[in-house]
Every structure is written in C-alpha cells, then in structure tokens.
Amino acid sequence: AQSVTQPDIHITVSEGASLELRCNYSYGATPYLFWYVQSPGQGLQLLLKYFSGDTLVQGIKGFEAEFKRSQSSFNLRKPSVHWSDAAEYFCAVSSGSARQLTFGSGTQLTVLP
Amino acid sequence: EPEVTQTPSHQVTQMGQEVILRCVPISNHLYFYWYRQILGQKVEFLVSFYNNEISEKSEIFDDQFSVERPDGSNFTLKIRSTKLEDSAMYFCASSPGSNTGELFFGEGSRLTVL
Incomplete structure (x- = not known):
C-alpha cells in the first residue's frame, strides 16, 4: 500500500528566508506526486505535480519540488518565503490512475515578519 | 475562475441522524470525489464517482455512506445514521479526467456529531 510521510508537523521561518518541506513516500512503482496547500478557511489547492520526466518541477506561487527516486522523496522548496505562504502543506501520492490520493499528515508553516 | 462549492460549511447533528453534504463540482469535470x-x-x-457510478471506494466508505449525482450538477454524500466518529471535515473534489492528476477541492463541510 502506498503511504506518505511528512516528518515536520510545524515549521517556522522568517519572511524572506528559504523554505524546504520534506516528503517521503512509499510506493511500489513510479508514483504520481503532488503538493497541495490549504490556507485557513480554504480548500486544498494544487501547488505542483510530478508524473514523469524532469525531476525538478515548478509550481505556482514560486514553489518547486524535486523528485529523488533513490531517496523516495519529493521535497518542496521556495527560495524566499512571503507572509502569505503561511498555510498547511500536504504531500500526496497516487497510482497511475491518479484518482485516489494518499495524503501525508501535513506541515503547518508559520511565517514570522 | 470556476471552483468547487460545498454546502453547508458547518453542520451539527445528533448521533443517529441522517446527513447530506452537497457539492457542486466544476461544470465540465467528469470525476468526482x-x-x-x-x-x-x-x-x-472516501470515494470516487464517474459516469454515474462509484469507480473506487475506500474501506471507510461502508454501507452507512452513499453518493449520488441527482441532477447533473450536484454531487451529494449521504451518511445514513451518523456516529460520533463521523465528525470530520469532508472535502469534495472534481477533476476533468482520470490522468490529469489535478483534483480541484472545495472548501470543505465540517460535520460535528453530538
């Protein structure tokens, strides 16, 4: 069965600092990988996704993520965090059908002024 | 920008009562979740729905749960006899096709069972 681990429950960074959120997955074949963000009172919004090809994927809001098969990781990065990035971030994995997502437990990001 | 809308945003119910959570997916989407x-x-x-039938469901989605697309626009989740452990945020999502990988989520309906 597929699974996703986000080892950091809560991360605090200062505005303008760089950010990396960790995600490790377990899946037998090549996974489809996603990062979603949830702002307070909002639904889950897709930041980026990886299906195949270039292992460094660019997303919205200046985010990027790198797929590392050898480490079973798909970490999310942003070079300079903005206060509006404060939210909860979810990593997810699915099989080829991409219909059933398995989510990680989420990482809450706090941004200090 | 088109979006998935859910109602109600919050519902409080007594244990054993039936609850219906409603969703309006994005209009040209084919898959609903x-x-x-x-x-x-x-x-x-919990469940995915395509072509007016369930395509996949999880172990959580037992006989107490059902889904329906009654009128071509709404997509509903019914819980027949709510239990305390059904208290949760329920998210509806839709996608244009099975392999796009992008699910568009609503803001969620918070269900509180007393």
Whole structure:
C-alpha cells in the first residue's frame, strides 16, 4: 500500500528566508506526486505535480519540488518565503490512475515578519 | 475562475441522524470525489464517482455512506445514521479526467456529531 510521510508537523521561518518541506513516500512503482496547500478557511489547492520526466518541477506561487527516486522523496522548496505562504502543506501520492490520493499528515508553516 | 462549492460549511447533528453534504463540482469535470479529514489526522480518500457510478471506494466508505449525482450538477454524500466518529471535515473534489492528476477541492463541510 502506498503511504506518505511528512516528518515536520510545524515549521517556522522568517519572511524572506528559504523554505524546504520534506516528503517521503512509499510506493511500489513510479508514483504520481503532488503538493497541495490549504490556507485557513480554504480548500486544498494544487501547488505542483510530478508524473514523469524532469525531476525538478515548478509550481505556482514560486514553489518547486524535486523528485529523488533513490531517496523516495519529493521535497518542496521556495527560495524566499512571503507572509502569505503561511498555510498547511500536504504531500500526496497516487497510482497511475491518479484518482485516489494518499495524503501525508501535513506541515503547518508559520511565517514570522 | 470556476471552483468547487460545498454546502453547508458547518453542520451539527445528533448521533443517529441522517446527513447530506452537497457539492457542486466544476461544470465540465467528469470525476468526482469525497475525502475527509478527522481533526488532527490525515486527509483520507472516501470515494470516487464517474459516469454515474462509484469507480473506487475506500474501506471507510461502508454501507452507512452513499453518493449520488441527482441532477447533473450536484454531487451529494449521504451518511445514513451518523456516529460520533463521523465528525470530520469532508472535502469534495472534481477533476476533468482520470490522468490529469489535478483534483480541484472545495472548501470543505465540517460535520460535528453530538
């Protein structure tokens, strides 16, 4: 069965600092990988996704993520965090059908002024 | 920008009561989903729906749950006899096709069972 681990429950960074959120997955074949963000009172919004090809994927809001098969990781990065990035971030994995997502437990990001 | 809308945003019900959560998916989307998130836990897949029938469901989606697309625009989740452990945030989502990988989520309906 597929699974996703986000080892950091809560991360605090200062505005303008760089950010990396960790995600490790377990899946037998090549996974489809996603990062979603949830702002307070909002639904889950897709930041980026990886299906195949270039292992460094660019997303919205200046985010990027790198797929590392050898480490079973798909970490999310942003070079300079903005206060509006404060939210909860979810990593997810699915099989080829991409219909059933398995989510990680989420990482809450706090941004200090 | 088109979006998935859910109603109600919050519902409080007594244990044993029936609850219907409603969703209006994005109009040209073909796949519809329900996920839930119990407070402090992961977002969990419940069910996917395509071509007027369930295409996949999880172990959570037992006989107490049902889904319906009654009128071509709404997509509903019914819980027949609510239990305390059904208290959660329920998210509806839709996608244009099975392999796009992008699910568009609504803002969620919070269900509190007393």
